[in-house]
Amino acid sequence: MSDEPTARDSRSRDRARTEADILAAARVVLAEDGFQGFGVNAVARRAGCDKQLIYRYFGGLDGLVDAIGLDLAGWLERELLSEDAPPRTYAELVEQLVLRFLAALRADPLVQRIAIWELAAPSPLVARLAAARGTAMMRWVAKTRGALTPPEGVDAPAFNALLIAAVQQLVLAGAAVGSFSGLPLQSDADWARVQAAAVTLVRAVYSEG
Amino acid sequence: MSDEPTARDSRSRDRARTEADILAAARVVLAEDGFQGFGVNAVARRAGCDKQLIYRYFGGLDGLVDAIGLDLAGWLERELLSEDAPPRTYAELVEQLVLRFLAALRADPLVQRIAIWELAAPSPLVARLAAARGTAMMRWVAKTRGALTPPEGVDAPAFNALLIAAVQQLVLAGAAVGSFSGLPLQSDADWARVQAAAVTLVRAVYSEG
DNA sequence: GCGATTTATCACCGGCCGGTGACATGTCAA
DNA sequence: TTGACATGTCACCGGCCGGTGATAAATCGC
Numbered sequence: 001m002s003d004e005p006t007a008r009d010s011r012s013r014d015r016a017r018t019e020a021d022i023l024a025a026a027r028v029v030l031a032e033d034g035f036q037g038f039g040v041n042a043v044a045r046r047a048g049c050d051k052q053l054i055y056r057y058f059g060g061l062d063g064l065v066d067a068i069g070l071d072l073a074g075w076l077e078r079e080l081l082s083e084d085a086p087p088r089t090y091a092e093l094v095e096q097l098v099l100r101f102l103a104a105l106r107a108d109p110l111v112q113r114i115a116i117w118e119l120a121a122p123s124p125l126v127a128r129l130a131a132a133r134g135t136a137m138m139r140w141v142a143k144t145r146g147a148l149t150p151p152e153g154v155d156a157p158a159f160n161a162l163l164i165a166a167v168q169q170l171v172l173a174g175a176a177v178g179s180f181s182g183l184p185l186q187s188d189a190d191w192a193r194v195q196a197a198a199v200t201l202v203r204a205v206y207s208e209g
Numbered sequence: 210m211s212d213e214p215t216a217r218d219s220r221s222r223d224r225a226r227t228e229a230d231i232l233a234a235a236r237v238v239l240a241e242d243g244f245q246g247f248g249v250n251a252v253a254r255r256a257g258c259d260k261q262l263i264y265r266y267f268g269g270l271d272g273l274v275d276a277i278g279l280d281l282a283g284w285l286e287r288e289l290l291s292e293d294a295p296p297r298t299y300a301e302l303v304e305q306l307v308l309r310f311l312a313a314l315r316a317d318p319l320v321q322r323i324a325i326w327e328l329a330a331p332s333p334l335v336a337r338l339a340a341a342r343g344t345a346m347m348r349w350v351a352k353t354r355g356a357l358t359p360p361e362g363v364d365a366p367a368f369n370a371l372l373i374a375a376v377q378q379l380v381l382a383g384a385a386v387g388s389f390s391g392l393p394l395q396s397d398a399d400w401a402r403v404q405a406a407a408v409t410l411v412r413a414v415y416s417e418g
Numbered sequence: 419g420c421g422a423t424t425t426a427t428c429a430c431c432g433g434c435c436g437g438t439g440a441c442a443t444g445t446c447a448a
Numbered sequence: 449t450t451g452a453c454a455t456g457t458c459a460c461c462g463g464c465c466g467g468t469g470a471t472a473a474a475t476c477g478c
Binding site: 166 | 245327329331336346347366367370372379381390391402403407410
Binding site for chain 4: 264
């Protein structure tokens, strides 16, 4: 929102520090204003330095986006991790995945903006960004799945995609307009309702065949 | 994509025709380029007339968007209508709703763009646009529901929102990048898979309690 | 035929954008 | 001390944007 440059003596002459400032500014701009406001000028203003440095140190916006993607790669995995009891059934596995994905996405405006970016302006650049999320989820599933397998005769990939898609759409809509299709998505109670419905769905599909 | 003005003798002096041209051009621009490319200059170029006319006849972009919203209000209702047998159970009702919403949204890039617009840049303007869709679905449900009611002890609004949200996210992702979370969303076979999964979900929740 | 009105076009403004070349200043090594 | 290099700033370019005032041309009422 505000464009006041963050405090930063303009003569720091510390490249590592400057790069970190630029990267942080880029994340803030993207998280706050979305991809529409994401540009060289905005990031430089936010970082309190000249935009030329973005070209010099990151090779332009593309390199900056890639840099964001790098430390974003581990985001989802970190978020999905927990010390809870490992799932004992496939239903529990999917249930944990859905609930944690909901919480993680809801808490991270940056990733929300990236997801919207992907929908609104698909490009190889942002595709690379979004790919990290997908592979992270895959790896998490592979790691915590153990020997768990979906029930026979069930199109698990389709169901899981449905569930994750529902969660993502609701989180994005909730952040943007506070409701979806008449369902309020603001208070924690609203989200508890969504969680309950999602859990019921998972169990209806996987637990009882 | 291309900016060549549509054939149109520049001296037609037919206000009704010109207004229709502008409105059509606006819909095309929005459907093709999304809200990012939606502006006075782009619409005027596409309509093959001067942008001043947009201000004169529609009062600027806002009025133009409202005009789009007007004839868009009946869109969903028209799409949802059909001569199929009326649903006999609540499960059938929701099943029809979900499947028809999927088909309608998939076939209409304009509405897809509006949905994305709502996520990326919420504003009273586009909210008015998107509200039409919501009320249209409400009215359709009220009209075809008859005496059907959801089973006891089921949070029907939450489940329905989940299902519609899943469909919407998958359609948007399919149009943008052709897949979601590893699930391909391009061929008709891909979508048949999604439909089957959605139907199974609906029945698991409503039919068998 | 003629003036008034409608319809449409054009030229222009300020502002922001991405991008680049020239320049200033601090740092460090020879 | 001096010269090369790293770091940072500034000024400028062309292009597109939304928005507006003046002007031309066709139509209509009289």
